[in-house]
Amino acid sequence: MTQLEFVMIKPDGVKRGLVGEIIKRFENKGLKLRALKMIKMSKEQAIELYKEHEGKPFFDDLVNYVTSGPVVVMVVEGPRAVEVVRRMVGATDGAEAEPGSIRGDFALSKARNIVHATDSPEKVEREMSIFFKKEELVEDYEFA
Ligand code: CMP
Numbered sequence: 001m002t003q004l005e006f007v008m009i010k011p012d013g014v015k016r017g018l019v020g021e022i023i024k025r026f027e028n029k030g031l032k033l034r035a036l037k038m039i040k041m042s043k044e045q046a047i048e049l050y051k052e053h054e055g056k057p058f059f060d061d062l063v064n065y066v067t068s069g070p071v072v073v074m075v076v077e078g079p080r081a082v083e084v085v086r087r088m089v090g091a092t093d094g095a096e097a098e099p100g101s102i103r104g105d106f107a108l109s110k111a112r113n114i115v116h117a118t119d120s121p122e123k124v125e126r127e128m129s130i131f132f133k134k135e136e137l138v139e140d141y142e143f144a
Contacts, residue, residue, distance in 0.1 A: 004034065005081040006118045006128040007089075008049075011069035013106075013114040014038075019072050022102060022115060025088060026076050032143045035075040035132050043067055048130050049116075061111060073131040077140075082124065085117045 009022055027033070041049075046063045053059050078084060090097030094107025094114070107113045118124045 002077055002079055003081040003121055004075055004077050004124050004128065005031075005085045006124050006131075007074050007076060007085060008066075008116040008131075009072040009074075010066055010112075010114060010116060011071060012065075012112045014070050014072060016106070016114075018106060018114060021106075023072075023074070025102065026085070029078075029084065029088065030143075031076040031078040031081060031085070032141075033074060034077050034140075035128075035137045036072070037074075037131075037136075038070050038072050039131065040070050041067055041073075041131075045130050049127060058111060065111065075128050075132065075137060082118065082121045086119065089115050089117045 007026070009019055013019065013022060023033070023036075043063060046066045047054070049066075050059065050062055053062065076085065088101060090101025090103035092103075092113060093110040094103045094112075095109070097104035097107065097113075099105060102115050103113050118127045
């Protein structure tokens with residue numbers, strides 16, 4: 001069953017020049033890009049994206065961090081895309097993430113961990129709609 005998955009390359013990923021590397025991994029895996037853009041997100045968008053963490057000690061730092069510079073948001077599609085992407089992204093804490101995963105290869109921190117990916121299929125629609133209008137997703141297309 002094909003699924004959509006929302007992914008965001010966070011400001012540290014952009015600043016470290018990892019945008020191409022991260023997109024390449026998803027493309028190499030066979031995931032199809034359906035939407036992609038670079039933005040500077042607003043505080044409102046950050047609070048909405050992370051509202052389940054509101055009240056936690058790291059919440060303000062998280063919101064300040066993801067609004068501190070440009071991010072790249074995208075929607076990818078593929079069979080079981082949510083679990084596939086989450087495995088490719090790796091554990092939240094870069095120090096614990098498996099080598100071979102994005103965080104395992106490029107992060108050492110929990111707070112600055114390069115990339116965000118929606119953690120369950122039920123949440124994808126909500127997270128992606130914070131950044132994309134329905135018509136910004138391209139129609140399905142052939143992909144090798
Ligand atoms: P992300 O996958 O974007 O989802 C929530 C984010 O909150 C997470 O990645 C981390 O960047 C951040 N986060 C989660 N737990 C902590 C923590 N204990 N300390 C700091 N940041 C955290």
